[in-house]
Amino acid sequence: MSIRPTTALVTLTLLALTACGSSEPRVESSAPASLEAQSSPMPAMLSVSPSSPNAGPDDDLAAIAQQYPAFGGYFVNDNNELVALVAKQFNKKPIGDAPRGRAVGLIRKAVLDYVGDADSPVVAEDQAPVKIRDLKVKIVDSEHSFADLQSWRLHPRGMMQSDAISELSIDRAAGQINVTVFTDADLPKLKTKLGQMGIPENSLKLGVGRAGKTATLLSTVRPPMAGIEVRGREGCTIGANVTNGTTSGFLTAGHCSDVEGQTEGTNFYQGRDSNNAPLQYRVGSENSEATWLSSTYCAANSSQGSALPCKDQDVTFVAYSVASNRGRMVKTTESTYSRTIDTTAAGELASYDVTAAYSSTEVKNALNQTLNNVGMRTGFKQAKVVSVDAEVNYGSDVLVHAVKLYSLDGNPVTCSGDSGGPWFNRTGVVNGINTAKLAGIQAGGNTSTPTPAQFATLLPGEAGTINCYLAAYMTPVPTIQKYYPSMTFTR
Template sequence: MMMVGKPVYGIAKSRSAFAQAMKSQAPQQTLDDLFAAVARQVPEFGGMFLGDNEETLQVYLSVVSPTKVVAVQKAIVAVFGTSVIPKGGVKALQGQYGFLQLKDWYDRMTGPILRVSGVTFTDIAEGRNHLAIGIGKPEVESRVIEQLQKLAIPRESVVIEVSGPIETLTHTVRMPNSMSPWPYLRAGGYILTRLLCNQTGVGISQATLGFNIIGPSLGAGFVTASHATAAWWKLDTIAGFPPADFYQASGYYPPHLVGRETVDPHGFTGGACPTGLICRYSDSAFVRYNSNVKFGVGHIARTTGITTSVTSPILTIDHGGSPSGEFLIVAAPSVPYLTGLTLNKVGHYTGWTQGKIQMTNANFSQIPSAYIQVGCPGGLADPTMPPAGATLLSQYVVGDPTNDVVHSGDSGSPVFRSLKGLALRRAELYGIVWARFAGTYKQFIFSPIGGVPFQPTGVKTDLPPFRYCDASASPPC
């Protein structure tokens, strides 16, 4: 998959200011908006990404000169803060397009291109200084090219890639697996089970508990994937199902019933949502914990090692350090969501995996090309698909060129950045996994944490504000 490059929510003037912007959960700007702010100061700026080992900041310039390098570094610091410049400094790359030109083309193409049947995503690929369009099958390309011609967007400015269909991930970290009491706090990364059709006798569906939260209007509970419920983008009860109850266990074990879905927002139209589509910023739903459940906000399961192959996942919990068996989320994101940034996830199928951001701020169609549905009483089908034109805005892709990072069952996995020191047990939360590209286990797609409680002005979408960090976090987040 291409190294491309988006929401970094909020303009930060220092690392702490960036974290504060993330914590505020106010309507904020995407990474594309921030890149545009740099380009307004230096029009030759064409995008940037992190180099190998995150030691340099690779910056595209349409005109490369010592004067331009100095000017663009000054502009980047003004927008992102000094901490965005790694110890290796800035490395200038010869670019073809200024970012403002790319963004103008992108803003014009997003709606029309995503309405072409078979298109999976659109993106400004700042890692290539081009636009990018994903398609499910090769035969879609001619329709995409025809639409680009109508929009007067140069064909040579666009990379069209056959990504294959987007596959939402079906729903030890696979415990408890019996009726026995569970002695630990309920935490992110563990297995979740829901009864198909939300009633006994049909079967089960499994996903991953994302992360625990407490919100003023939400109460105490956890975030998981909306598509882990019977009805995408709406409460199951609104679709005609019984309430969606979740068991934090590997099967139908009534003692491990932990909560019920209470928030799963409809999408919105207008504003940032292209004409003819209906949009959200995350594939997320909120499950409120039952009053008897013991849980830890900011707690994510930690296995004994990093999985590199789906055929031999490492799922055993590491109780050798402190805190025992867990990562602690102690801060909001402090480093921008740039291409090349290393992130982690913990899911019940593959455990702890790691990769680098490869795509940023891309818009994804969430209409599955194929999905197994189960017939339910009353003529319903589980799952009930999202509305026509359903699109997730500002999504990210993490991948690794050699190691597997995801498998079916990892939907809802928390995505985080591990902090150095303290045996790598402290972390910053970056988002929630919801999909992969069909045919590969080496990339996952996630909604950024800033998108999960995103509330654009005048639009109610995704979840209300909440707290997701451990109580030790300072400042709170």
């Protein structure tokens, strides 16, 4: 089993809070007041302590639900309302009207306490930043406690290898668990096994999709900017120009190096000639790649096979051997799939200055936000955040605590070659300079879709197949900072 059960609960300061009075909205429920156990099988409760260095955002919410069983989760909706969910059941036992009504005030305060600094803004392009403390709180019914959802989500982890599960995550807005398998043929066996575990059918959203790592902005650009092509083991994209301590370099996806999960000094090259033939112009060498997590945390193993390697990031740091501009990111013309670099009035290549990066508070509140991405294959595009804590099975290894984004219009959001590219918000023009806020680095994709004709032809020097996806996975900036605490992302 990839996660060890624990009975330890985090002692929250929320225990000191008292329920609000009659001014709090009452939650209507048809659930009986009885808390008698039901006869259906119930799996043992699983949890991960939020104090663990490998805990994710959903582990934090599950701990709140252990203290307040009626807590069903929260999210910020499209109307910039902070939606707090009040559950009808905990541990498959109904929660009565009266205890649910009494819990509303505590849950409201628990959510506001959890989201962090009340001055942290909710980031939305083309809108004035809204402080979290100023958001309207909306109370909505949900079926299951978040503690149950997280526990039921952890149980199938051990089936990732043997039962073809490609993704596990929680849809906070729906109050359900996303379980995705590789093919339609895998669904019947999965349904049977989940049912045998005692996981309620109405808590599940089952889907089919195969996760893949996405392996142009092809011009020779000096100094290199984030968003342009770079080639290590395969073609990828520069995600961010940074300094790590005193060393200047860039970030890209870890699977773009020769050996994933270790530092072996892969050389990276950039630029193509007028016929798109790759130039052997070395721009840097791998300096430090984040390593695999302990298999005791997220082995995703089973009795039928050995453990899969697992990590919570897909990032490597490459030290530049050429001049660099920290925080500089390419600006394309911003029609969908544009790979054309915009120009300034003076005829120079246009760019963004990264002036800020997402905090952990902003990542955990990013649900439903629309982010931008630039990748060497697909150029500029946008997608919506649908999960801030997804687990992804690539078949050979597992990525946990990834941010998942999904297509806005049914067209691909990532294709082979986009790996490592930046996800960001445009934050306006300051003193004539385009500015951006970095959210994270592109890792991979899921939910295969036909490759559009404009991306279907391999470039000179490329091999294999170009794959495209409706969903993308991102390593968020705070996770990167866990491995590179001395890294600076901004100008």
